[in-house]
Every structure is written in structure tokens, then in C-alpha cells.
Amino acid sequence: MDNPETPRHASTSRQSTAIPSSQQPQTAKKRRTALSSKQKINKILEMLEEYDWNFPRLLEEFFKRFEEKKGEIVPVERSEKHQRVLNAMLDGTSKPHIGSILEKIYRCACSVKFRENDNTVPAGSGSNMFSSHLPPGEIKNARPGMITWAVRVISKEVNKEAEEMIRTETGLHLRASSKYKATSAESAEPVEVPDHKKRVSWNDVGSFSFNRLEKIANGHAPIMSFLIDSYLVKEFANADPGSTVDRRIYRPEKQLAKGCP
Numbered sequence: 333m334d335n336p337e338t339p340r341h342a343s344t345s346r347q348s349t350a351i352p353s354s355q356q357p358q359t360a361k362k363r364r365t366a367l368s369s370k371q372k373i374n375k376i377l378e379m380l381e382e383y384d385w386n387f388p389r390l391l392e393e394f395f396k397r398f399e400e401k402k403g404e405i406v407p408v409e410r411s412e413k414h415q416r417v418l419n420a421m422l423d424g425t426s427k428p429h430i431g432s433i434l435e436k437i438y439r440c441a442c443s444v445k446f447r448e449n450d451n452t453v454p455a456g457s458g459s460n461m462f463s464s465h466l467p468p469g470e471i472k473n474a475r476p477g478m479i480t481w482a483v484r485v486i487s488k489e490v491n492k493e494a495e496e497m498i499r500t501e502t503g504l505h506l507r508a509s510s511k512y513k514a515t516s517a518e519s520a521e522p523v524e525v526p527d528h529k530k531r532v533s534w535n536d537v538g539s540f541s542f543n544r545l546e547k548i549a550n551g552h553a554p555i556m557s558f559l560i561d562s563y564l565v566k567e568f569a570n571a572d573p574g575s576t577v578d579r580r581i582y583r584p585e586k587q588l589a590k591g592c593p
Contacts, residue, residue, distance in 0.1 A: 394418070441474035452476075486555060493553035502552050503544075 367375070380390060395418070398405050410418070420426040446453050452471045454463045461479040463471060468481035497504065549557045562569035 437474070438478055441478060444474065446473055454480075486559075490553075490556050490559075493556055496552045497549070502548055504548060 377387065380386060394414075396408050399408050400406075417426070421430060424430075450472050452463070452466055453473060454460050454476055461476040462483050463476060463480045466480070468477045468484070471477035471480060496502070546557070
């Protein structure tokens with residue numbers, strides 16, 4: 333006879349309870365529809381319009397270094413992500429590299445016609461694309477604007493090369509002193525003169541050559557060397573980087589030594 337105080341064991345059978353689909357954990361993200369480059373660009377441009385921006389404004393804000401706040405010029409405060417993306421673009425971590433982008437921008441600019449009411453175009457815009465009186469930021473058309481900016485940057489770099497070329501370490505100088513101190517005793521042993529005070533000899537002058545000058549210029553003034561080569565040889569400017577260009581070198585007639593003792 334069963335003890336009434338003894339509890340009965342619960343049934344061991346279990347019933348499966350279905351979890352609503354809304355509460356089930358998602359194991360995989362929903363795949364996005366693949367978009368073409370054209371569609372992605374349109375979406376980005378539409379988003380810029382929502383924020384009352386255009387594409388040039390985006391580029392300006394992205395690369396801007398300083399801004400005015402309360403009448404003072406202060407560095408721009410960038411977010412961590414903004415700074416990371418900017419550094420990756422400028423140091424070559426991300427692709428395509430900035431040089432490739434600039435080249436594509438310039439090629440597109442060459443195919444754009446000038447506006448009739450554009451008063452910032454340099455005179456004779458058919459060939460003269462450089463403006464000596466307007467800063468690049470005030471030139472409306474992209475092509476003369478980029479060329480004017482590039483010329484001004486190259487001018488500063490060439491000035492730096494000029495300072496490098498006149499240094500004594502380049503090998504373009506033959507420093508010597510025309511004054512020397514004679515010894516009181518003729519029988520005294522000759523004193524060795526320091527290198528920077530030695531007289532220049534014709535052997536020193538004759539050892540210098542145009543080939544040596546070219547090597548020095550290519551090493552210490554590569555920009556000016558490239559500009560001179562491009563100015564003298566048309567094929568040099570149009571050649572692909574790294575390719576070899578044949579240059580005709582005419583030797584001058586030996587008229588310099590005539591009449592010399």
C-alpha cells in the first residue's frame with residue numbers, strides 16, 4: 333500500500349518546444365546585393381546630396397589640415413578612422429596609389445572644354461596652361477589649375493636642388509688659395525699644404541668632364557636634369573618611365589686650345 337505522503341515521481345517524458353523564428357539566433361549575416369561601380373558611385377553621390385555636400389567639398393574636408401575657429405587658425409581635429417584612412421592613402425598602404433589617381437584626374441581634365449565665361453584661364457589657353465598671377469585655388473578649370481600648382485611646386489624643389497648643387501661635397505668646386513706662406517730657410521723641408529689650400533692645376537681642370545657633370549646633376553639635381561633632358565630631347569619627355577632614350581651628342585670642334593701656350 334502506497335504511502336500517501338510519498339510524492340509521485342514526475343513523468344520522464346519531455347516535449348520539444350519550438351522556438352519562434354523571431355527569437356532564433358542568426359548564424360549568418362544577410363548577404364548584400366552585389367552592386368556595380370556605377371551603382372556604388374551613385375549611392376555615394378546621393379548620400380553627399382543628403383548632407384548638402386558635393387564631391388569637391390568632400391575632398392577638401394578630407395585633406396584639410398587647418399581651419400579657422402574663433403578667429404584663430406588651428407589644426408583640424410580628425411576622428412581616429414579619418415586619420416587612419418588618410419595615412420594609409422598617403423603612405424601607400426591602400427590602393428590604388430595617389431599617383432595613379434592624380435594621373436587619371438589630369439587625363440580627364442584634358443578632355444574637358446573651357447567655359448566661355450571662365451575669366452581665370454591663362455592667356456592663349458591652347459598652349460599656355462600656366463598662370464603666373466593667379467594661385468591654383470582661384471583657377472576654375474582643372475587642367476591649368478593642376479599645371480600651375482605643379483609648376484610652383486617644382487620651382488620650390490628646383491631651388492632646393494640648386495642649394496644642394498653648390499655644396500662643396502658635390503665635387504663641382506676646385507677650391508684653392510692664391511696666397512702661400514714661404515719658409516724662411518730655403519733648405520727647410522717643404523711643408524705639406526692642406527688640400528683646401530692647394531693651387532689648382534690644369535690636370536685638375538682637365539679631369540673634369542661632361543659625363544661627370546651629368547652624374548653629379550642626376551644625383552643631386554634629378555628634377556632639373558629631367559627638365560633639361562625633356563627640353564632638349566622631345567622623345568625624352570614622351571618616353572615611358574624607366575625606358576631608355578637615345579640622345580645624339582655632338583662633340584664640339586677642338587678650337588678651344590688654339591693660341592694657348
